[in-house]
Amino acid sequence: MRKTNGRPQYSMRQNLEGYSFIGLFVIGFLAFTVIPIGTSLVLSFTKYDILSPPQFVGLDNFVQMFTGDHQFWVSFGVTLFYVIVSVPLRLAFALAVAMLLQKTTKLTTFYRAAYYLPTIIGSSIAISVVWRQMFSADGLLNSIINKIFHTQINISWIGGEKTAIWTLIILAIWQYGSSMLIFLSGLKQIPKELYEAADIDGASKVRSFFRITLPMLTPVVFFNVIMQLIQGFMTFTQSYVITQGMPMDKTLFITVYVYRNSFTYYKMGYGCAIAWFLLIFMAVITALLFKSSRSWVFYQAEGGD
């Protein structure tokens, strides 16, 4: 594929040199990403239990998934609910705290570290273990409520059909740290003159937030939304360790459902089919967001890429 329409021609030496640096990436990308993705697509049209060779079954997996598998829809719905609730809440928190930290004091570094710490260790098993105990019947939350109000509450929040998912949502909100840091550096890049001008014009703080801060931050918001959506859909450990999908599959995330089908029931073909559905669904969402970004993301004329 030699292109001559104005594109530069590279010498053999340039190409060899280039690939001597990025060759590792190319090999790794082909071996650990492209080939597995291809295999996954092929397997999604088969029945495969690892012991006997894969059996081609056409669209059966997808038909089963969409029409005959109630649990799939439950887990898809649970995941969707979790993402739709936790991502905006997390971002709202992140922005609020970032604005709080905009003011520089002697303690700013300490505050920033304290707010960021839960994010960096949040997906560890240790935190999952602690979370399970915090919201159990005799756990931290009930103990504190009982002590303050002299009550005798012993509800298991983790075990409740309505409450279980909320314990995971709270965990997600608790980890707003990365988004907060990204917002914080975004806030610092907004020119001070804009606020000064607004001040002179007598605009209130609320008004300058909606008229200056928020529009100037939209590129950062956009980036955060995309990254957090992907991360949200991919949440695994929390559902697998803290609630184990219980009660009644009310916290069964789709990633855990893929894992179970593939490695517990050994329905690997079916697991691949669900994974592909998820991949396409997320690609569509991301594409829609990119498309919509033209109407709400504000890019400065100068200083873009």
Next chain:
Amino acid sequence: MVRSKTNRVITKVVYHAVCLLLCVVMLYPLLWMVFSSFKETNAVFTTAADLLPEHWTLDNYINGWRGFLSTSFGVFFKNSLFVTVLATVGAVFSSVVIAFGFARLKFRGSKLWFACMMLTMMLPFQVLMVPQYLLYNKLGWVGTYLPLIVPFFFGQGFFIFLDVQFIQGIPRELDEAARIDGCSTWGLFLRVILPLVVPALVTSGVFSFIWRWEDFLAPLLYLNRVPSYTMAIALKMFSDPTAQSDWGAMFAMSTLSLVPAFIIFAMFQKYLVEGIATSGLKG
């Protein structure tokens, strides 16, 4: 606008009160975990509302350290350290080599591969879970540490991106000066660029260390013998409600598993903060 001095003091006090309150909310679960680990095991839940232990004890650490199925937590700790260090070294150094290629060299296909690299950053691991397992199974790697280490020697998107951003900030005049002095491309990379990107390497190293240390899914998939377990998976097994009910020991081992991450965080939090800010913003 002139504000009276008392007014300013009040604003300041309120500001710090809000910030400190938020600190307490954010850190309380962690503090509860740490202090509970020093409570007598039967007091963990009866005194859950009190943060500090009534009687301090190290019993939980002694009991927990014994582990399970005659494998102590010392073994799990060592396994985690082994995997984490190797994978981190691989990820950090392969990523910077690749990043130099993308940031400084012109060659055919560089734009395409860069786009592929960006794609891997957004591609969820879970989608590749089954076929990667099958691949490693075919290679005979399941049950060994290889799937937890080898893939990281081929660069990791997030770190490549971080390094590219960093290298692009280095003035090109340095390259030209080095070339005039007769440096080859690899010489330029090793002698001129590499020493200058050390801050980016530290950032990647710190992130990689914490991520690899906490990784749960890959060890869950690939490690199948208890003596080969890493901390994350051992802790999961140890804390399963069916396995045992020594809550104190569970809190003690949870605390212990976070110690390396805590230390790294305390030492390098400045690098983490800057890493998130640059790679995030310019994306």
